[in-house]
Amino acid sequence: MIGFDLSEEQVALQDMVAKFVKNEIIPVAAEYDKLGMLPMDVAQKAHELGLINAGVPEEYGGAGMGMMESCLIAEGLTYGCAGIATSLLLNSIAAIPIMFFGTSEQKEKYLKLICESEEIKFISFAVTEPGAGSDVAAITTKADKKNSEYIINGRKTFITNGDLASIYVVLAKTDPSKAHKGMSAFIVPRGEGIIVGKKEDKMGIRASHTVELIFEDVRVPEKNLLGKEGQGFAVAMEALDRSRALAAATALGLAQRALDESLKYACQRVQFGKPLISQQLIQKKLAEMSMEIDAARLLTWRAAWMVDQGKLPILESSQAKAMAGDAAVRAAVEAVQIFGGYGYSKEYPVEKLYRDAKIFQIYEGTNEIQRLVIAAELAKKVK
Template sequence: MDFQLTDSQRALQETARKYAREVIRPKAAHYDETAEFPKDLISTGYELGMMNLGIPSECGGLGLTHLEQVLVCEELAWGCAGVATSLFANDLANLPIVLGGTEEQKKRLLTPFTEKPKLASFCLTEPAAGSDVAGMSTTARRDGDHYILNGSKCFITNGGYADQFTVFATMDKSKRHKGISCFVVEGKAAGLTIGKHENKMGQRASNTVTLTFEDVRVPVANRIGEEGEGWRIAMETLDNSRPTTAAFAVGIARAALEHSLEYSAQRQTFGKPIRDHQGIQFMLADMAMNIQAARLLTHQGAWMLDSGQKNTLVSSYAKCFAADMAMKVTTDAVQVYGGYGYIKEYPVEKLMRDAKLIQVYEGTSQVQRIVIARELFK
C-alpha cells in the first residue's frame, strides 16, 4: 500500500491546479451567471492536455491511468465543476469505445479527438428512463448495412456542441437490459434534433440538452460490441467513470473548505475571529475529515481499475459517499458564511448548487446504495 504520488503525477496535478487557479477560477462566476458555454476554456483546456485524458496513446491520446485522471478531475472541479464537466464529457462519451470497440473503431473514432478540439456526448438517460436504464425506449432497427435509431435522450452534456454521440438503444424492449446495444453517431446526422439548453440550478457552465432521433441512420461499423452488449458496456463505463465523478465532488468540497477557512479567519464576532469559536471549529474539522475520507475512497476505486480489479462496489462507495459529502460540506460552508453565504457575490452558494448535481447524475445516491446492497448480497 503506497499513498505517495510519483514525480510525474505530482507534475500533472500541479499543471491541472495551475490551470484551474489561473484560467478557470477567474471566469467561473461569469459562466455561472450567464450559463454561456465556455468555448475559450475548452480550447485552452485542449491545448494543455486537460481533455481526452483516457484516450489510449496508440490513438494519439495521453493514455493516463485512472488515478491520474482522478487527480486532474479534482483540480478542475475545484476551479469550477461546470467547466470540469464540459472538459471531461469527452472521456465519458468515448469510454464505451475504449472499453468495447475494436482496434479499428478506436483508431477511427478516437484519434480525431486528439487532433483538434472536438466534443462528444454520452447518451444514455431518457425522459422516462434515468435510474431505470433497462426501461429505455429509444429503439434501433437493423436495415441492411445500417441501424435506424428512433427516440430521445435527455440531460445530455455538451449535446448542443458535440460532433459525435455514443448512443444506447434497445433492439427489443421486452428483453430489458439484454436488448440494449451501443452505437456511435458521427456528426450532425440527418434526423437528429437538438433541443434547447436547459436552465440548470448548478453547473451552469455545462451545456445540457435533449436529443431527438428520428430515423437516424448509423452504419453497422459504428456498433460498439455485439448486439445486446450495450448494457454490459454501459455498466462497465459507469464503473470506470464513478471515481472521476467522485473526484468532482472532492474538488467542489475542497474549494468550500478553503473558502470557509479563509472567511472564518477574517469574520469576527464577540471580539474574535469566528474560527476561534468551537462550534465553527467542529464544522471545519468535519469538513476536512470527510473530504479526506472521500478522496481516499476515490483513489482506491481508481487504483483498483489500474490494478485490473473489478471496482463496482468501491466505485459506488466513492461516488455515493463523495456526492453526499460534498452536499453536506458546501451546505455547511454557506452556514459558516452566514447571511453572506446566501449572496451570489460570495463563492460558496455556487458550490452548494454545483454539488447537488453530483448526487443526481451518473447514478443517483439512492441508486448507488442499491448497487452497493446488491454487491454485498453477492
C-alpha cells in the first residue's frame, strides 16, 4: 500500500523544526545574509536540538533518523533561510560517506566526534576543484603513499563550511594515470598544511560559508583511507546518490516559502479595486507553483523512502533534485513578480528567495548533470 500520511513522530518533528525556524532563524536571516556569515549561536542551538547530524546512527551519537526525517528537517530549515540551512545540513551530507564506507574504527572516532561534542563541529565534503566541477574525474589533487601514510597536495574550491570544519572528506588521485578508478577518498582532520583560501562573496545563500581550501603536504595516516584505494569515485557518487534527496528537500523549503509569501501578499494587495488573488493570471501563477512543489515533494519523498529501504536511488534522486531545484527557481521568480516592485526591494523576503533559489540548480550536481544521469539510467532500462 502507498500512504502519504506522516507519522505522529514525523509531524512532531516538523512542528519542532517550524518553531525553531520561526523563533531562531527567520528573525536573523536578513541580517546574516547581509553580513555573509553563519549565526553560530543559531547553529549551536540546532546542534543541541539534534538537527545537525540527524541521520547518523544512535550508536555513533546521532539521532538515528531516516532520510525521510532528514528531508523534513531540511525542508523546514530552508523555509527560514537557505543559507543557514545549507551550512547546517552539510554535516548530514558529508557524514554519509563515513556512514556507508567507513570502518567501525573510523565511525567510532569521527561520527562520534561530530555528534557527541558539546560544541557544534562541522564536517566538509571536498570534491570540487578549479578545473574539475561537473567532471569529477578531472581532479588533480594528489595523495601520494609514503610508508604508512598519504601526503595530500592540491586545491579544492567552493567548499561549504570549509573554514569552519574540524574534519574533511577529501577526494584525491592516488593514481593520476587513471580517471575514475585512480581516485580515493580520505578522512582528513583539520591540521597542519590545510590552508583556508578565499571566501566566496556569493549572490545568494550568503549565510553559508563557501571557501577555497589548499592542501600542502597534508599527512594522513593510511587508516584514514575511506573505502579501498581506487574506490573514491564510487564513494563520492554513492554518497551523493543517497544525499541528493536532502538537496531536493532544501529546494522544496524555499519553494514552499515563496508560495506562502505570494499567497499571503496576493490576498492583501488590492489593485483595480480587488485583491490580486482574484486576478486569473495571478491565480495561474499560484496554481502552477503549488503543482510543481507538490510534484517535487512526492519525488523527494520517494527518493528518501528508497534510501530508508536500503536502496540506492540513482534515477529517482536525480529526478527529485532536478525537479525541486527547478521548482524553487520558478517559484522564486514568480514570487517576485507577484510582489511587483516590492518584490524587488530588500524590505520584503522574496528578494532574498530569488537570489538564494539559483543555487539549487547548481550545487550537489548541476541540473544539467542530473538530466544526463536520468537519461543514462533510462537508457539502461531499454532491452
